Amino acid sequence: xxxxxxxxxxxxxxxxxxxxxxxxxxxxxxxxxxxxxxxxxxxxxxxxxxxxxxxxxxxxxxxxxxxxxxxxxxxxxxxxxxxxxxxxxxxxxxxxxxxxxxxxxxxxxxxxxxxxxxxxxxxxxxxxxxxxxxxxxxxxxxxxxxxxxxxxxxxxxxxxxxxxxxxxxxxxxxxxxxxxxxxxxxxxxxxxxxxx
Numbered sequence: 001x002x003x004x005x006x007x008x009x010x011x012x013x014x015x016x017x018x019x020x021x022x023x024x025x026x027x028x029x030x031x032x033x034x035x036x037x038x039x040x041x042x043x044x045x046x047x048x049x050x051x052x053x054x055x056x057x058x059x060x061x062x063x064x065x066x067x068x069x070x071x072x073x074x075x076x077x078x079x080x081x082x083x084x085x086x087x088x089x090x091x092x093x094x095x096x097x098x099x100x101x102x103x104x105x106x107x108x109x110x111x112x113x114x115x116x117x118x119x120x121x122x123x124x125x126x127x128x129x130x131x132x133x134x135x136x137x138x139x140x141x142x143x144x145x146x147x148x149x150x151x152x153x154x155x156x157x158x159x160x161x162x163x164x165x166x167x168x169x170x171x172x173x174x175x176x177x178x179x180x181x182x183x184x185x186x187x188x189x190x191x192x193x194x195x196x
Contacts, residue, residue, distance in 0.1 A: 086194065089147075092131045095128040097179040150186050157178065
């Protein structure tokens, strides 16, 4: 028997590859130079690749744009809630100031308010106090902690006004100053929190 020369391992790999694909490695290297394959790549593969990449970019852009728009809409809605909460508290503070001013004017001028006006002022005062108490208890949900602190301090110091005053005139005068001071503090805090 004649001994056949052993093939190198590289040659056997090439043969193995040729058996699997039907073409050998040297033939694959020639495909890149084949003008028909290049034309096929230019006509079919390049547009498919461009379309696929374009589609991915469009979907990614749409997704992130929708996320940003939703986030912005949420922030704007939250800001509107905060703004309404602040404006409602300021309105209640002004109602208390209005009641004190009306009572002070009644005392200074000596002209008594009629029963209907007195009841209306009392209703306004009670409504404003109840609203402010609710805002103090639940306020940190919409307004800043500092704003709630201002309202708490105002309520606490208001309780001492009557004890410190010698007369109704002095009490109402100090109450008006008290409300004006805390309205000013609260408005400054609201502007800072709302960034306006």
